[in-house]
Amino acid sequence: MSSKLIAPSMLAADFGNLQRDTEMVNNSEADWFHIDVMDGHFVPNISYGMPVIQAIKKHATKPLDVHLMIEKPERYIEEFAKVGADIITVHYESTIHLHRTLTQIEDAGCKAGVVLNLTTPVSVLEDILPKCYMVLLMSINPGFGGQKFEDITYHRITKLRKMIDERGLDTRIEVDGGVTDKNIKQLVDAGADVFVAGSHVFKNPDPTETIKQLKTLANS
Numbered sequence: 001m002s003s004k005l006i007a008p009s010m011l012a013a014d015f016g017n018l019q020r021d022t023e024m025v026n027n028s029e030a031d032w033f034h035i036d037v038m039d040g041h042f043v044p045n046i047s048y049g050m051p052v053i054q055a056i057k058k059h060a061t062k063p064l065d066v067h068l069m070i071e072k073p074e075r076y077i078e079e080f081a082k083v084g085a086d087i088i089t090v091h092y093e094s095t096i097h098l099h100r101t102l103t104q105i106e107d108a109g110c111k112a113g114v115v116l117n118l119t120t121p122v123s124v125l126e127d128i129l130p131k132c133y134m135v136l137l138m139s140i141n142p143g144f145g146g147q148k149f150e151d152i153t154y155h156r157i158t159k160l161r162k163m164i165d166e167r168g169l170d171t172r173i174e175v176d177g178g179v180t181d182k183n184i185k186q187l188v189d190a191g192a193d194v195f196v197a198g199s200h201v202f203k204n205p206d207p208t209e210t211i212k213q214l215k216t217l218a219n220s
């Protein structure tokens with residue numbers, strides 16, 4: 001697998017200075033923008049939709065990793081692709097016909113991935129794994145930023161990495177929730193290779209340096 005990637009979560013950005021924060025990510029060692037879309041139904045919070053993603057895309061020079069925490073995401077795949085998504089991940093728990101939804105994402109010109117909630121067994125992905133560019137493991141309960149990382153995640157990453165390696169796949173493992181400089185190395189050792197960091201980056205006085213530190217730790 002190639003180098004480990006850092007994807008700052010724009011949910012933690014300053015929406016009064018969205019262009020500034022977008023350009024900060026552009027100029028940092030980050031690899032992707034992580035975009036959390038919440039509908040107030042699948043998760044209790046509401047975040048943002050197409051107009052905000054379109055505004056970020058206007059200034060972004062790196063891929064948009066769009067994480068749909070919404071019910072029936074298949075209704076909106078084409079629209080998210082049109083406003084600039086490069087990668088779209090949907091929750092296993094949110095769509096009945098997962099294979100069809102992943103195909104829909106691919107047909108829209110995006111890379112397709114699946115997200116698992118904290119206690120959804122990784123074994124449910126056994127048959128769909130070859131179709132996944134990426135699997136995102138939630139390391140918190142989805143819906144709000146700033147939550148504490150749940151240690152069960154390490155074991156889940158290890159199990160998923162074994163499933164991927166046994167099949168000889170290139171599927172990436174992304175981790176979202178409570179990622180910091182204190183646990184990123186352990187997450188790499190467990191088998192993860194893409195790291196979403198929101199509060200840890202944007203609440204820091206020097207977010208650019210924080211991203212650099214995470215990138216260095218992940219690839220050391």
